[in-house]
Amino acid sequence: MAHDYNQCDASPRSAFRAASLAFLALLGIDAGQARAADFHVSEMGSDDNPCTAAAPCRTIGRACQAIAGTPEPSRDAVHVADGTYSGACDVAHYRFVWVIGNCAAPAKVKVLGAPNATIFHVQDHSTLHIRCMELGSHGNGTIGFASRQYAIGDYDNIRWGHMPGGIHVSVQEASKINCTGPSWIVRDPGGNGGALQHMQASNQSQVYCTTSIDIPERVTFADSFVSITWRSLGYFPGLSVTGAGIVGQKYRVVDGTLIGADNLPGRRSSTAHNGVSVP
Numbered sequence: 265m266a267h268d269y270n271q272c273d274a275s276p277r278s279a280f281r282a283a284s285l286a287f288l289a290l291l292g293i294d295a296g297q298a299r300a301a302d303f304h305v306s307e308m309g310s311d312d313n314p315c316t317a318a319a320p321c322r323t324i325g326r327a328c329q330a331i332a333g334t335p336e337p338s339r340d341a342v343h344v345a346d347g348t349y350s351g352a353c354d355v356a357h358y359r360f361v362w363v364i365g366n367c368a369a370p371a372k373v374k375v376l377g378a379p380n381a382t383i384f385h386v387q388d389h390s391t392l393h394i395r396c397m398e399l400g401s402h403g404n405g406t407i408g409f410a411s412r413q414y415a416i417g418d419y420d421n422i423r424w425g426h427m428p429g430g431i432h433v434s435v436q437e438a439s440k441i442n443c444t445g446p447s448w449i450v451r452d453p454g455g456n457g458g459a460l461q462h463m464q465a466s467n468q469s470q471v472y473c474t475t476s477i478d479i480p481e482r483v484t485f486a487d488s489f490v491s492i493t494w495r496s497l498g499y500f501p502g503l504s505v506t507g508a509g510i511v512g513q514k515y516r517v518v519d520g521t522l523i524g525a526d527n528l529p530g531r532r533s534s535t536a537h538n539g540v541s542v543p
Contacts, residue, residue: 303343306322306347307346328355337360358389381406384409391418392410400425417435420443434465436467438469489512497522503524503528505527511530
């Protein structure tokens with residue numbers, strides 16, 4: 265589903281601002297203390313630049329470093345121009361960050377992680393919203409990782425590309441991952457096998473997914489499409505899945521709860537146990 269690019273700057277940003285202010289208030293932080301700014305990334309930029317619209321950075325990681333170097337708490341947006349990017353972004357310590365690609369054509373913004381690396385990492389009472397881009401890895405890494413003290417990773421209108429051997433989205437230590445946008449595309453463009461897992465929640469964490477998942481070609485997951493372990497929750501109300509589906513098991517649940525599993529692609533796992541509630 266195509267989106268007007270302006271929606272990435274306007275209404276979602278307004279909703280993000282409202283949610284950020286509410287969360288700051290919950291934490292007892294004066295909203296007036298939360299700085300807000302825009303940072304820009306382009307293939308034509310340089311990491312020696314200040315990440316402004318007139319002088320953009322070259323990497324998303326450099327923009328996130330610029331945010332980390334400013335006073336906290338903060339609520340900021342990183343605008344990523346069409347192109348292919350590498351590197352990593354860490355968000356922590358009461359920050360609320362949007363990383364926004366091209367909502368009219370998400371595949372025009374590609375972010376690839378290095379082998380055995382994490383692209384997006386959010387922790388410590390922070391929220392990272394990633395919108396309108398294609399995410400992948402050169403192998404054995406984790407694309408999105410939320411951990412420690414109520415961190416939230418929020419994904420909207422994402423295309424999941426080449427990812428041999430790693431994990432797409434992982435959440436640990438009382439944190440949460442949302443996929444609530446209008447579309448979520450899982451692909452294996454190389455045709456040589458997909459990830460170890462697509463979504464993983466462990467150690468009292470949550471995966472909450474209501475988006476439409478499109479799987480254009482058959483994708484293989486070495487372990488499972490969804491893994492819920494260590495007193496965690498996977499919640500998939502109203503999820504719709506279209507396309508060819510996956511090869512391998514649908515889910516792996518150990519000492520956790522999975523709701524709405526019948527909406528997930530693939531076949532059931534035989535490893536659900538320890539008081540798990542699976543419809």
